[in-house]
Amino acid sequence: MTTREILTIQLGHYSNFIGTHWWNLQQSNFTYDPKHPSEINQDVLYREGENMGRQVTFTPRLLIADLKEVLGYLSEQGTLYDTAPSDNQLLWDDAKLEITNAEPSPKSPFIKSLNESNKTVDSETFNFENDVKSWIDYVLPLFHPRTVTVIKEYLYNCTQPFNIFTYGRDLWTTKQFSDDFSDRIRLYVEECDLMQGFQVLVDSTDGFAGLGASCIQHLRDDYGKSILAFPCLDFNNAEPSASDLIKIVNTALCWQHIGENSSLYSPLSCGQVGWPFAADSRKFQNITYSPELKYHSSAILATALDTVTLRYRTKKYPNASLSDLCADLNKLGRKAAATSLNLPFPMKVKMDLIDILDEFEGPLWTSLTPSCDISMDNNMQSIALRGIPEDRIKRPIHEASKQISKPAYKCSTVHEMMTLYLACTCHASATYLCNIEAPLKLSLPYPKIFDNNVTENGNIAEWPIGTDVNSVAVMAGMHSGNSIAAMYESLLKQTKRIKSIKKFHAFTNSGLEEDEFTECIHSLADCKEAYEEHYI
Structure with missing residues (x-):
């Protein structure tokens, strides 16, 4: 059976929370019983390789980008392909070599238990709600050396955090980052026999919005394959603050550019209203979760992704493809879709x-799409x-x-x-x-x-x-369907509160022009009209 491969890209802290649960779920659902083979073709999202010890590896076909401080113990090269250097590889006199070791980053109790093969893992042993500070605290799969990209220019909590759309766009234009990341994409693509496209998860409220928008434009220009994008918004129940408007501008710019360059995109959030101010979370029968915990909310979003993508990952439907899904739902210039879940x-x-x-x-x-309650009628789905x-x-x-x-x-x-x-x-x-x-x-x-x-x-x-x-x-x-118009209307209402982008010096100082912001508002208004009944 011919495999039509897909490369997945995760850009941002919350996107990596979601992606980690997604890859964990896939690994938990691997089937090794030849009498009961899996209904899912895992080769669509995974790649088979061989490490330096000639051991067969099976790793996600994945690229991850995040800031250095959240990666903790996780090595940029991973551990799966590590080999100890032999003595004849040293090109210096090791007697005169001074080595300074940094303090190793602590591992969560769960990650420590994975390295203790003789220890029985008991669910009662761990308190994930308190132990999980970052997505690396519960990641199961081992990564290929080219998977993880560390952004060293920014920190989350500092005087100049990575919180502006144009910071991410400018980062992509730097030769060091762009060349390295685009080379990693190219190497994955060249390994594929019949690649069908890309899945991109991207944080849409900070600098990763600009990085993701630039990456998606690169994918469209260089490969011309189908691109399914998921702009992600973490649930926020904090009181309104000045930074909310910055997040709204980031989101508006993100959606505009992703809408122009992707085949289809679907915003994801466990909040009923995604825009950054206090709001209620999505409710599910037979589930009680803490939406303010990234560890909880990202698991729900990952469950939806793992299920909705079955369309082009099952052996039962070998001819179904990512391009079919995008073509079915992006009719009449409608590039946005809402994601739903029954769990x-x-x-x-x-x-x-x-x-x-x-x-x-x-x-x-x-619905798992902010400010959008999906109707039962009048949908392409x-x-x-x-x-x-x-x-x-x-x-x-x-x-x-x-x-x-x-x-x-x-x-x-x-x-x-x-x-x-x-x-x-x-x-x-x-x-x-x-x-x-x-x-x-x-x-x-x-x-x-x-x-x-x-x-x-x-x-x-x-x-x-x-x-x-x-x-x-x-x-x-x-x-x-028509219900997506309310999503655009809600974002437009918040974005129009900003009379002039010049008041936000971080945007203008990093190259965002007033005309570009105005064009963004007009683009979102056009998108809203495309989903209104009278427009068709």
């Missing part, structure tokens, strides 16, 4: 899918469902009872039944549905966010269970 999909104990869908009330999904076995769709005919009278009883597969349900409930919508039978397996360090009525295998009970959840059924989707 866990409410498979109740001792109930069949036909009955669950028949009694389902309320929206089928929860791509939906992925995992974790519902074929023997859970209905009762055999001799046990069917009232099920026989339902039109859905004629359906013989999960795909048929869900397709019928979506056709009946999502009026005037064009839906692409894919599904796999395997549930999403959960293991450490995925957070314990499920309520105590969720069983070990993710079913919903009407009584407390109080057990660890090891797997769940999940549904996620991407939707392009």
Whole structure:
């Protein structure tokens, strides 16, 4: 089977929180039993290699950029390909060599436990909510030496933090960074036999917004492949401050440039309103989480990404591609899409899918896109469902009872039944549905966010269970519809509070012109109009 490879790029601290959970989930769902092969083609996002010791490696096809201070113990070259230098490699007199060692950065208890193979890992041992300070504190996969790029010019907490869009854009134009990062991209691309495109996660409220926008433009100009981008916004429940307007300008500029150069993009946030001021978080049935913890909120966003991208990662649909997804949803100049999640999909104990869908009330999904509540109707949408076995769709005919009278009883597969349900409930919508039978397996360090009525295998009970959840059924989707106009309207309203960009000296001093900011506002207004019903 021909693999159509994808390169993933993560730019920014919160994007790396999300990406770390995503790669952890993929690693937790690897299948090594030849009698039950995986339904997912892992080669789409992973690469096989060989280290200096001729050991076969399987690492994410991934590029990461973050500031030096958050990388802690993580070596830029990684540990998977380390080899100790032999004596004859030294070109100096080691007797006269003075070596100064920096204090090693501490590792979290969980990371320490991974290096102790003889130690039994117990979930009760770790307090991730307190231990996790950075995404490196819970990362499972080992990286290829070209994966990690350290930005040494800036720090998060200093007199000139990396918090302005133009700082990131200027960083990309420096020969040292641009040449190095673009070479890393090229080396990954040249390894691929039939590359289909790029997935880009980028923080949209700080300097990484400008870095990501420049990187995406480079990808479009040099490779011409499909680019699916996810501008990420960390949930913020702090009181309003002067820095909020700076984050709003960064976000507006980020969306404008990503919209111009990507094939499709979908903003991600666990906040109902993404713009940086106090607001409510997204609510999920059967889940209780702390949205202010990056460790929690990023796990929810990663779960959505891992499921919605199944469309072009499964063996069941070998001809489905990233370009198909983008082409389906970016009709009529609509480059933005909303991402949704249903976690866990409410498979109740001792109930069949036909009955669950028949009694389902309320929206089928929860939006993960800020200031956008996804309607059930008038959408172009791509939906992925995992974790519902074929023997859970209905009762055999001799046990069917009232099920026989339902039109859905004629359906013989999960795909048929869900397709019928979506056709009946999502009026005037064009839906692409894919599904796999395997549930999403959960293991450490995925957070314990499920309520105590969720069983070990993710079913919903009407009584407390109080057990660890090891797997769940999940549904996620991407939707392009009129409801996205409200997202642009909300961002425009906040951006227009700024009468002149000249009042923000950090932007103007780093090269942002008044005309460029005005053009950004006009571009967002055009995007909003493209999603309004009367415009079509």
